[in-house]
Amino acid sequence: MSELRERLTTALSRPTGPSSDFDLNRSAVPPSQRSLRGAGVLVPVRHDGRMILTKRASHLSQHPGQIAFPGGKIDPTDADATAAALREAWEETALPTDAVEVLGHLPTHETVTGFTITPVLALVSGDPPLRPEIGEVSEIFEVPLSFVADPGNFTVQSRVWRGQRRHYYAVPFGPYYIWGATARILRGLAERMTWQD
Template sequence: MTIDPLDRLRRALVAPGEISTDYDLNPDTVLPPGRKLRPAGVLLALVESDTGPRVILTKRSSRLKHHPGQIAFPGGKQDDGDADATAAALREAEEEIGLPRSQVELLGHLPAHETVTGFLMSPVVGRVRDGFDPVAEPGEVEEIFTVPLAHLTDLSRFSVQFRRWRGTRRHYYTVPFGPYYIWGATARVLYGLADRMASCD
């Protein structure tokens, strides 16, 4: 009997979950009442490899206004022409890494995540059908790479670190991989997924 390597992931995607935020590890943060968050969508895209599924990530251009140089999922803010955050994630992935939306098999969604930059980020999970040749949009993406799903869903790979931000100490999750320092909102979303998958065992 063949075991689907994405079986645990599928079960994790249907498990109940709550919105996460960049402030989860900083409970003393006082957020302004009535704040308006801008909707955004990101794509956790999976590609097959000989060693199992891998997740596509990008290194953002250092010239960008938001999160320059950071490791991120393909994606961005929801535009007026997007039906929803899922449509935004698929459109942005096509623009940023050249992934045709017709090649993405949607598997589900993860709980939304509030970022320190004022976005409500909705992570969409999908599997890439067939191969594709990534093409980085030079104005937004400096590099495209993949990380084994097994690495990103192993809770022992995560740690909590901190840095000074706007005069205060801000704690955040990290899940490094080789030369790539994955932290912030991306790591927080991945930590949530790893935690959900662990609970499915």
């Protein structure tokens, strides 16, 4: 695991800035008086290089059926985004906090739905069994880090949303259509992991 830890820690040190759902949509101007809510998501990588992702339940009001990292909004009882990410990962997937080694934060990502997401990159030790919380998560699955760390696997796609055509990154994997904020955060990680000095 030491080699994987070194690769991820090196990626964290790369000087890239925050990202946004507006990056690929320059004509879409965010509201000047918008109020952004904080959120923390866990970007968990197992010791053998498999990344853990979830598929959100289809009945949810926010992002139903989409692929996401375990995580959610920062509650008043959370010390910070890391605490929120760890709490949500436990609630959504039963990932025990003591199996998680937090390595650091990737740049924040602003969503068009009004969140500022802090991605918390972490290593998962051992092989703890995971269990989806059926109220929020319909499925837990894994994708090789090597796949999502390759910028060549990403495409820019688009769809009409609220009357406007919006562009976004996508990195489909088997039956899973990974897109939007999750794909944008992964694209940023891929850029950092393939950085050329």
